[in-house]
Amino acid sequence: MGFFVAQLLTGLANAAALFLVASGLSLIFGVTRIVNFAHGSLYMLGAYFGITLMNILPGAFGFWGSIVLSGLIVGLIGVIIEMFVLRPVYRAPELFQLVATFGVILVIQDLALLIWGAEDQLGPRAPGLKSVVRILGEPVPQYDLALIAITPFILLGLWWLIAKTRIGILVRAATQDREMVGALGVNQSWLFTGVFFLGSALAGLGGAIQLPKGGADLLMDLNIISAVFVVVVIGGMGSIPGAFVASVLISVLNVFGVSYIPQSTLVLMYVVMAVVLLIRPYGLFGREEKAGEHGQVGEPDRPIRPAGLVGRSFVAVLLIGLAAVPFLFSNFSQVLITDIIIACLFAASLQFILSTGGLVSFGHAAYFGGGAYAAALLVSYTETPMELAFLFAPLAAGLLAIVFGWFCIRLSGVYFAMLTLAFSQLIWSLVFQWYDLTGGDDGLVNIWPSEWLSGTTTYYYFTLIVGVGGIILLRHLNHAPLGYTLRATRDSARQAEATGINVNVVQWTAFAVAGALAGLAGGLFVFSKGSIFPNELEIGKSFDALIVVFLGGVKTLSGGVVGAAFMETIKDWLTRLEYWRLILGLVIIGVVIIAPDGIVGSLRKVSEKIGLRRTEEFMK
Amino acid sequence: MLEISGLNSFYGKAHILSDLEFSIDRGEVVALLGRNGAGKTTTMKSIMQIVRPRTGSITFEGTQIAGLPSHKVAQKGIGYVPEERRIFSDLTILENLEVGRQAPRNDTPTWTTDALFEIFPNLYERRHNRGKAMSGGEQQMLTIARTLMGNPKLLLLDEPSEGIAPVIVEQMAKTILRLKREGLTVIISEQNLHFAGIVADRAVIIESGEKKFDGSFGELEKHPEIRDAYLSV
Structure with missing residues (x-):
């Protein structure tokens, strides 16, 4: 019995950070319709800032002050991301926004490495809450109890903000119909920025508040993001109470999973998610998503046609070239080209x-x-x-x-x-x-x-x-x-x-x-x-594939192949650089904003402009 | 108060408004008439900058509003009531009104929820209900009330009589006349010529995005051929 209760309490305490991060993600999604993949990175930044600040500020006041400050700093970082990376792509199709946030993940990873180094950092313990309490004979850390006590207040505060304040009303209205909110005189861009600030600050708080239980390392961004997605999807995208219930569910499940079926802890979470989605496709508290209701219209896709004579000849020449490779180049190039294909x-x-x-x-x-x-x-x-x-x-x-x-x-x-x-x-x-x-x-x-x-x-x-x-x-x-x-x-x-x-x-x-x-x-x-x-x-492998297709050009037939060939060719060279993630991340963000047509699409546009290629019929 | 000239708007590649031109004085009620697809809604959306006109000028009280973001247009005192109503169905009636609220303005009536509930008593009874549980007529009243919360000087009403019961249409006409008495300037788009004749001082007829007639209803009556050419189905 005592063991059971102690396990339950650990699970509830673990839910605190998860809930903070998930509610932030959910909030941002609800209003902006952007799934912020970089949300885990904000959590990681919260942890690093937390440690740095706690080392400077002394005592209990310093400890809790550091947590709040970390949240605010990360909130401001979120604002920077929103203004410079996402604002230019709000009207673009979903995928473009996702890819942009992938870029942000890479940039933040290298910036964190640059600032805090590669070593894992152990979180300081909370002043005054360093020991354990015996509950039914089992030791329960005091800090866990503090987290269990704090979380409902955060939930309550968020609920109040969303349900009772003018800002909350505007946020909910914008979740439903942004354009109409704008036509009623509300500046949506500031509403979006505000929501991004709050959502990011919550992620930062989550990162800082878990420090006494964990610490900070460079893998925690991707480690938490899949759990957070599971939570948000189970709870229902955009629902704060949903995020709370699902955080508790997943955290408690994890704790018991570790004790009783240690081989399947990771699997368990995804099984629960799949089951929930089967019964309630939009999560426990979610609303049905209607496609296209948010005015995300891109340029219409061009009609596709089989490659012309020029294209076919080019491919034929390329294939002959590839067939001739073993006669001309070393084994190493053959291995490289095998990888590329x-x-x-x-x-x-x-x-x-x-x-x-x-x-x-x-x-x-x-x-x-x-x-x-x-x-x-x-x-x-x-x-x-x-x-x-x-x-x-x-x-x-x-x-x-x-x-x-x-x-x-x-x-x-x-x-x-x-x-x-x-x-x-x-x-x-x-x-x-x-x-x-x-x-x-x-x-x-x-x-x-x-x-x-x-x-x-x-x-x-x-x-x-x-x-x-x-x-x-x-x-x-x-x-x-x-x-x-x-x-x-x-x-x-x-x-x-x-x-x-x-x-x-x-x-x-x-x-x-x-x-x-x-x-x-x-x-x-x-x-x-x-x-x-x-x-x-x-996940990284799936993301790589998405990025490659994106770089090549989503709205083309050959974008994936061209993008993959390009990436595989430069990868070897690129990964030798110390901060290659930073460079790649910036390139990805740049492509999303400046050349969303990708390599193939951009080449096509350029060749049309200089008259090498006939403009498509419907473009006239 | 509002002057439009040389306005050209597109949806993608479709040319919807071509060189549209008309103006409205303070205190006037103008009916924008025309068949389905003539460009009435696009005209309103272009004024609100929801549809971005490609060329042309729209001045409101002497300042250029073409190119401003929608919320700036609304903040200048233009209130828009869309045809599809676009109620925030997850919000209560009171919350819907709150979204529309703007600071009071000098030269136009200031609206409060109480004043609006007096005009639309049905809304008061259901003030804590969510928008999704409302009838078409109630939704239409809520959209108008929500827009009035922004204390507009100029009100754009897109087909307010569309899809609601005749008794409500009558109530709607009374409401518009009352708003006129309060000193509001109104542009109302309509297909219902009878309804438009009751509430409006002047008619502007558009067809394929071009202005075909601009004058009083008396004049329009003298030219049945215009009515037959551009309004009858």
Whole structure:
């Protein structure tokens, strides 16, 4: 009994920081409709500022003052982000805003490294609350009890602000119809900035307030963000009470999970999320999201057409060039180009559902890594011949996409993105924690191709044929009925439905196809490296793919391939720089704001301008 | 009070208003008439800068408002009542009114919730109810009341008689006449010629975004061919 109560109290105390961060994210989303991926970074900054300030300011007053000050500082940083990064892209499609906040994550990571160094920092303990209290014989830290006491007041304060004040009324009105609020004389930009300040300050407070229980390190941004997303999605995007209930639920679940089923703590959270979304697709306290109700209209997509003679000739020359590589260059270049082709295929598969289907998947790594692991497991445990195991990679990934897709395609927009993320995290945590089967962090090794394929040059040609084949297949699908109907569902699901298109089936099929081809890329990957590790399933891998498609050009057919080729080529060189994340982050933010068409789109515009390429018919 | 000249507005590539030109004096009620799709709503949205006119000038009390953000236009004293009403359905009636509230202005009546509840007693009864539980007529009254909370000098009413019961239409006409007596300047877009004739002093007819007629209702009556060409269905 005593143990049970102590566990419960620990869970409740852990909920404090989670709730602060999640309520901030939820608040920002509710008004601005922006899913701020950099919210975890603000939490991390809160922790670092907290430590720095606590070291300067003495005593209990200094301790609590530091927490409040950290919140305010982080709030101001949020304002800077809002004004300089997000304001220019409010009218852009959702994806652009998401990518911009990815950029912010990278920038903040390197800035934190620059300022505070790479060492983990231990949080100071709260003056006057350093010991434990015995409750039913079990020791419970005093600070935990303090957190449990404080959290309801923060919830109450937020509730009062939202429900009772003029600002709260305006915030709620803006959540529903920004334009109308503006037409009634309210300056929305300041409302947005204010909400961003508050939401960011809450994240900063969360980071500082957890210091006595944890500390500050450079991984805490991405570590908390997936938990925060889970909380916000379970509670309902935009709902503060929802964030509270879900924080408590997840934190308590985690504590008990650690004690009773330690192997599945990570999985548990995502299982709960998936179950909640199945029963209540918009979370416990959320409202249904209507697509397009927030006036986020971009330029209409151009009509697509098969490549012309020039394009085809260019591709033919490129392919001949690639085929000639082994005769001209070293083994190293062949390995590099193998990596590039695999990355291109992976990006192309994401682009198919992302650009053609308008389905923004945040968890595409699940199918890449899923395919790779499926093949690797077969080789490791059943000594399946490589050829068969390789074929199994796209098959398994496709199956996985069919199962997950069935759940995901029933949601749209942000909820779709979150659910795909949750499923990919589910797979990642399974692989990561099921040590006996997958080797966990140690990965699976000795997954080599068969004798006849094992030479670098042979495998290079194998990758070239399979990879390019996959890319061409995807491109072809765009001009096939599946591609046409998929675009129809993207542009107007309702009209597509009325035309007789079964929207769900079309999207589901596309999701499965994209998953299978990501799995094919995973299969190529695992046999080229001879090993596979859980990091191929991480959020970061999915984000990389999104960024690559974005850099290449979302509203193009070849953006993913071009973006991936570009990124893979410069990655090797870029990552050798000390602060490459900072540079990449700034480049990403710059592209979002200045050249949202990406590499391919921008080249197309330039060539149209100087008359190399005919302007599209409808542009006149 | 408001002068529009050379106004051109687009939706994407569609040219909606072309060289539109008209003006309204203080205290006047002008009816903007025309068929569906003639450009009445776009005219109102262009005044509010919700639709950004590509070229042209809109001056309000002598200052240029084309190019200002919407909230600045509203703060100058132009109140907009959209056709779709756009009630904040998650907010109570009182909260809806609060969103519209602006500071009092010198040369125009100042509205309080109490004064508005006197004109719209139905709203008072339901003041703590959420917007989503209201009938079309009640919603229409709430939108007008919400806009009046901003103490406008010029009121833009987009099809106020659309989709509401005849008895409410009558009440609406009385309300508009009362606002006129209070000294408000009103532009009202209408398809209901009869309703417009009761409340308005002057008619401006537009068709395909161009002005086709500008004059009193008496004049309009003398030219049935104009009515037939631009108003009858």
